[in-house]
Amino acid sequence: xxxxxxxxxxxxxxxxxxxxxxxxxxxxxxxxxxxxxxxxxxxxxxxxxxxxxxxxxxxxxxxxxxxxxxxxxxxxxxxxxxxxxxxxxxxxxxxxxxxxxxxxxxxxxxxxxxxxxxxxxxxxxxxxxxxxxxxxxxxxxxxxxxxxxxxxxxxxxxxxxxxxxxxxxxxxxxxxxxxxxxxxxxxxxxxxxxxxxxxxxxxxxxxxxxxxxxxxxxxxxxxxxxxxxxxxxxxxxxxxxxxxxxxxxxxxxxxxxxxxxxxxxxxxxxxxxxxxxxxxxxxxxxxxxxxxxxxxxxxxxxxxxxxxxxxxxxxxxxxxxxxxxxxxxxxxxxxxxxxxxxxxxxxxxxxxxxxxxxxxxxxxxxxxxxxxxxxxxxxxxxxxxxxxxxxxxxxxxxxxxxxxxxxxxxxxxxxxxxxxxxxxxxxxxxxxxxxxxxxxxxxxxxxxxxxxxxxxxxxxxxxxxx
Amino acid sequence: xxxxxxxxxxxxxxxxxxxxxxxxxxxxxxxxxxxxxxxxxxxxxxxxxxxxxxxxxxxxxxxxxxxxxxxxxxxxxxxxxxxxxxxxxxxxxxxxxxxxxxxxxxxxxxxxxxxxxxxxxxxxxxxxxxxxxxxxxxxxxxxxxxxxxxxxxxxxxxxxxxxxxxxxxxxxxxxxxxxxxxxxxxxxxxxxxxxxxxxxxxxxxxxxxxxxxxxxxxxxxxxxxxxxxxxxxxxxxxxxxxxxxxxx
Numbered sequence: 001x002x003x004x005x006x007x008x009x010x011x012x013x014x015x016x017x018x019x020x021x022x023x024x025x026x027x028x029x030x031x032x033x034x035x036x037x038x039x040x041x042x043x044x045x046x047x048x049x050x051x052x053x054x055x056x057x058x059x060x061x062x063x064x065x066x067x068x069x070x071x072x073x074x075x076x077x078x079x080x081x082x083x084x085x086x087x088x089x090x091x092x093x094x095x096x097x098x099x100x101x102x103x104x105x106x107x108x109x110x111x112x113x114x115x116x117x118x119x120x121x122x123x124x125x126x127x128x129x130x131x132x133x134x135x136x137x138x139x140x141x142x143x144x145x146x147x148x149x150x151x152x153x154x155x156x157x158x159x160x161x162x163x164x165x166x167x168x169x170x171x172x173x174x175x176x177x178x179x180x181x182x183x184x185x186x187x188x189x190x191x192x193x194x195x196x197x198x199x200x201x202x203x204x205x206x207x208x209x210x211x212x213x214x215x216x217x218x219x220x221x222x223x224x225x226x227x228x229x230x231x232x233x234x235x236x237x238x239x240x241x242x243x244x245x246x247x248x249x250x251x252x253x254x255x256x257x258x259x260x261x262x263x264x265x266x267x268x269x270x271x272x273x274x275x276x277x278x279x280x281x282x283x284x285x286x287x288x289x290x291x292x293x294x295x296x297x298x299x300x301x302x303x304x305x306x307x308x309x310x311x312x313x314x315x316x317x318x319x320x321x322x323x324x325x326x327x328x329x330x331x332x333x334x335x336x337x338x339x340x341x342x343x344x345x346x347x348x349x350x351x352x353x354x355x356x357x358x359x360x361x362x363x364x365x366x367x368x369x370x371x372x373x374x375x376x377x378x379x380x381x382x383x384x385x386x387x388x389x390x391x392x393x394x395x396x397x398x399x400x401x402x403x404x405x406x407x408x409x410x411x412x413x414x415x416x417x418x419x420x421x422x423x424x425x426x427x428x429x430x431x432x433x434x435x436x437x438x439x440x441x442x443x444x445x446x447x448x449x450x451x452x453x454x455x456x457x458x459x460x461x462x463x464x465x466x
Numbered sequence: 467x468x469x470x471x472x473x474x475x476x477x478x479x480x481x482x483x484x485x486x487x488x489x490x491x492x493x494x495x496x497x498x499x500x501x502x503x504x505x506x507x508x509x510x511x512x513x514x515x516x517x518x519x520x521x522x523x524x525x526x527x528x529x530x531x532x533x534x535x536x537x538x539x540x541x542x543x544x545x546x547x548x549x550x551x552x553x554x555x556x557x558x559x560x561x562x563x564x565x566x567x568x569x570x571x572x573x574x575x576x577x578x579x580x581x582x583x584x585x586x587x588x589x590x591x592x593x594x595x596x597x598x599x600x601x602x603x604x605x606x607x608x609x610x611x612x613x614x615x616x617x618x619x620x621x622x623x624x625x626x627x628x629x630x631x632x633x634x635x636x637x638x639x640x641x642x643x644x645x646x647x648x649x650x651x652x653x654x655x656x657x658x659x660x661x662x663x664x665x666x667x668x669x670x671x672x673x674x675x676x677x678x679x680x681x682x683x684x685x686x687x688x689x690x691x692x693x694x695x696x697x698x699x700x701x702x703x704x705x706x707x708x709x710x711x712x713x714x
Contacts, residue, residue: 143482369597370620370664372483372484372665375484375485376484400699401669403699403702403703404669404700405487407699407700408668
């Protein structure tokens with residue numbers, strides 16, 4: 001009898017969640033967490049039941065989760081693998097549940113056999129109670145929304161704790177990140193490390209970045225670096241206890257070009273080397289590509305398909321999206337922490353045509369309520385190119401703070417417009433962009449959701465849950 | 467030409483909450499007035515010269531990293547820092563830096579970590595983190611007549627003040643020192659301690675100017691006052707937060 005009631009609850013949970021998904025899509029809101037929340041409340045084990053039906057590939061870490069997931073998704077597509085993925089950054093437990101529920105039928109049969117899930121680094125530990133991924137990709141650990149997660153080391157240890165429940169999962173780890181690489185030490189799992197070989201990098205003088213992890217995780221001595229790519233990533237070695245960057249199985253041996261639109265690099269893998277073009281700018285995306293190539297290698301996919309995937313994939317949810325308006329264009333780039341933001345500023349320095357820039361800074365829970373990290377971003381780099389920028393706009397709940405930040409970075413105050421209304425800001429900003437030029441909109445997470453709604457209405461963007 | 471030297475203590479370890487902004491605010495606000503500023507980093511294994519600096523800044527860090535530097539602080543810099551505090555050097559100590567200036571920090575496991583002891587306050591680890599926007603009022607802040615300071619706090623340690631140390635201000639919104647007695651920060655001679663980052667000084671130019679004024683008066687007895695600046699962006703940022711969190 002108890003078993004039957006159990007079963008009935010499972011079906012009720014599924015039915016109500018599916019109904020919620022249907023109505024939310026109908027209303028055009030694209031809600032991705034409520035259906036899962038409802039299902040989990042009615043039948044807390046639903047995730048365990050559903051997860052068993054899939055080969056699960058998980059991606060976590062502080063930066064680059066979404067982009068890496070999109071690259072892996074493209075690799076799955078090229079290899080004609082049926083999959084379901086949580087596309088719209090619905091990466092908490094409720095979002096993962098919604099994703100799987102939308103794929104299973106009412107008879108509990110799944111449509112796909114592979115689930116590609118981006119998981120919030122703070123939600124990962126909990127998720128490991130319910131789901132046992134075949135492959136786990138961890139991108140990196142940078143300082144991120146500290147007010148929500150406590151501190152960086154606590155985040156790292158929570159991920160470590162989650163991994164301890166998953167001894168059969170293949171781990172794909174960033175060798176160049178001393179924090180991420182430590183996850184592969186003394187675990188029974190099979191581990192694939194990826195990283196950059198010592199190589200030449202274009203000089204980047206933008207900022208002396210604050211270091212997230214300059215001291216040895218184990219003995220607290222200061223790391224020495226034989227090579228450094230950016231922030232704390234590189235070939236670290238602790239002079240005291242000897243903890244050092246592990247040997248990487250998958251490496252980038254050479255970067256052939258880094259432009260404002262794409263990068264080209266030579267990848268080394270045990271099955272041979274190949275050159276690939278990555279259809280996104282920035283050194284940080286070379287790391288994301290490395291993670292994706294490692295995944296491809298782990299599953300034994302061919303180089304041709306991987307090369308094809310990296311060169312043709314579309315950028316993910318708001319990470320870097322272009323909208324063409326005749327001669328002008330708008331580019332939206334999500335920002336969320338100092339390292340990511342600094343990379344975006346380095347990218348803006350490579351842009352040749354003049355442009356206008358709009359910063360939209362919110363301080364809701366999903367953005368991080370503490371905005372002091374804006375002071376860890378090297379906006380001073382923008383002051384050097386301010387003659388190329390027709391105007392700086394600041395908007396969002398914390399517009400005034402952002403204006404102060406720009407002033408102290410050396411931007412002329414009469415080049416800064418504070419405009420809290422997104423519609424007005426967009427009108428005004430587009431007037432400051434001539435044909436052939438671009439308006440760069442740099443929002444935090446919740447600001448991106450809002451600005452996207454407005455852009456969607458005005459310029460008919462596709463619905464983001466698709 | 468006036469010359470001011472700023473010492474940033476342990477910038478590679480205590481750099482968690484945009485502390486760079488406080489240095490930047492001091493530097494820019496002096497440069498805009500034609501004052502010659504130099505900023506010096508002093509970290510692990512490097513001597514601190516109490517006669518060399520007019521303003522000392524010490525920020526917050528992750529607990530993990532505070533461990534590393536306590537050793538260095540007590541064995542290499544204790545006497546020199548005492549000398550600077552008693553000699554009325556201007557100090558701004560934030561969050562972890564505030565705690566380190568006191569007598570001890572008692573951790574969650576009951577361990578008492580000895581700190582500098584330059585000020586008579588102590589910190590006891592609490593079981594919940596005190597996180598959020600912080601507004602507090604300070605008496606006698608000339609350049610910011612309403613007296614309100616805005617920032618952001620994030621600490622699990624609860625700090626209590628002993629004799630000889632006065633609170634920096636009264637909490638209007640947020641937790642402050644311990645979430646219990648309604649006080650925020652500490653003052654002793656020219657030492658300013660607070661839990662507020664955010665960054666603190668760019669948004670509270672009156673406080674920045676008070677620190678600069680104290681440093682100039684100490685070094686140049688004939689110095690009278692700073693020339694005013696256009697602070698409209700800073701004031702808007704400050705007022706918008708006061709309105710949001712106090713409905714004033």
